[in-house]
Amino acid sequence: MESKAQVQSQNYAADIETIKEAQLRIGPYIHKTPVLSSTTLDGLAGKRLYFKCECFQKGGAFKFRGASNAIFSLTDEEAAKGVVTHSSGNHAAAVSLAAKLRGIPAYIVVPKNAPKCKVENVKRYGGQVIWSETTMLSRESTASKVQQETGAVLIHPFNDTRIISGQGTISLELMEQVPEIDTIIVPISGGGLISGVTLAAKAINPAIRVLAAEPRGADDAAQSKTAGRIITLPQTNTIADGLRASLGDLTWPVVRDLVDDVILVDDRQIVEAMRMCYEILKVAVEPSGAIGLAVVLSDQFRKSDAWKDSSRIGIILSGGNVDLGVLWESFGV
Numbered sequence: 001m002e003s004k005a006q007v008q009s010q011n012y013a014a015d016i017e018t019i020k021e022a023q024l025r026i027g028p029y030i031h032k033t034p035v036l037s038s039t040t041l042d043g044l045a046g047k048r049l050y051f052k053c054e055c056f057q058k059g060g061a062f063k064f065r066g067a068s069n070a071i072f073s074l075t076d077e078e079a080a081k082g083v084v085t086h087s088s089g090n091h092a093a094a095v096s097l098a099a100k101l102r103g104i105p106a107y108i109v110v111p112k113n114a115p116k117c118k119v120e121n122v123k124r125y126g127g128q129v130i131w132s133e134t135t136m137l138s139r140e141s142t143a144s145k146v147q148q149e150t151g152a153v154l155i156h157p158f159n160d161t162r163i164i165s166g167q168g169t170i171s172l173e174l175m176e177q178v179p180e181i182d183t184i185i186v187p188i189s190g191g192g193l194i195s196g197v198t199l200a201a202k203a204i205n206p207a208i209r210v211l212a213a214e215p216r217g218a219d220d221a222a223q224s225k226t227a228g229r230i231i232t233l234p235q236t237n238t239i240a241d242g243l244r245a246s247l248g249d250l251t252w253p254v255v256r257d258l259v260d261d262v263i264l265v266d267d268r269q270i271v272e273a274m275r276m277c278y279e280i281l282k283v284a285v286e287p288s289g290a291i292g293l294a295v296v297l298s299d300q301f302r303k304s305d306a307w308k309d310s311s312r313i314g315i316i317l318s319g320g321n322v323d324l325g326v327l328w329e330s331f332g333v
C-alpha cells in the first residue's frame, strides 16, 4: 500500500504551486475571510472549533475563488467571447461576478428548480440566465448549445484544474490563520472544494486529517469511497441544494486517495446546525454550508477514530445564500 507521501507525489489536477499561483491571481478580487470561534459550540463539540467563514466571500460562497481564478487565467482572446456554465446556484453567481469584473459576458444555464435567491444573485451580477430542465443531461446539452452559438468558454463548476486550484486557496489562508489545526471538515458535492482544500492542506502539513461532510440523501461520495469507483445516484433528496452533484474524473482521485473519511448526516442535523450558526455564531449559513457543524456534533463523528485523534478542527462554512423567501412563505408572510 502506498504511503500518503507517495500518493501526494502522484499527479492530481492541482498542486501547491497551482494553488499558490491562484492565490496571487485572485488576491486583488477576493475577500480574505475571517475565522470565527465560539466557546458555546466548543463546549457542545468537546473540541476547539475554527469556522472559516466563506459565507462572507464575495457572492456569498467560496465559489468566487475558483471562478475568478478560471476567468482571470483566460487569455484576452479566449475571454473575448465570454464564458458559459451550468449551475443551480453559487457557482453561477460567482462566474457572473468574475465575468463582470473581467468585462466579458457570462451565459448561465440554470435548471428550473434552482433556489430563487441564487438566480437573483446571477442577475444582480449581470449574468444572462438561460433556463434548462433539471436533469444533468439537459443542463449540459443546453450549455453546449450556448457554447456553439456564442463561442464562450465553458467554466465547469468543479471538474477543472483552475477551479480546484482557486478553492485550494482557502487552506492557504486557514492554515496561516490557525496553524495548529489538525483536522478540516469540508462539505462535498462535485468535490472541487475538498480537492483544492486537501491538496493544499496536506502539502503544508501531511499529517492533517480531511473529512468530507455529505448529506445522507446524496451520499454518492461515501458510496464511491466504499466501492473504489465513482458512483452516481439516480436521484438525490436533501435540503442541501449545493451538495447534489456527483464526483468528476479530476476530483475523484483526490477523494479516493487523500480524503480520510466521508461522514454522513441527515437533513434534520443540517437544519439544527444552520439554526446554531444563526443563534450562536450570528452568521447566515445555507444548508450546504452548515453541514460541517452538523458533522462535528454528530454521533457518527464521535464514534469515529478521527474523533479520538482530533482536537483543533477547522470547519468550512462554505456558503450563506439562504432562500429566506421560502421561509417567509412558510409563515404566510
Ligand SMILES: Cc1ncc(COP(=O)(O)O)c(C=O)c1O
Residues within 6 Å of the ligand: 061, 089, 090, 091, 157, 158, 187, 188, 189, 190, 191, 192, 193, 194, 242, 243, 245, 286, 288, 289, 318, 319, 320
Ligand atoms: C455552499 C456550497 N458548499 C459546498 C459545495 C460543494 O462544492 P463542490 O461541488 O466543489 O464539492 C457547493 C457546491 O455548489 C456549495 O454551493
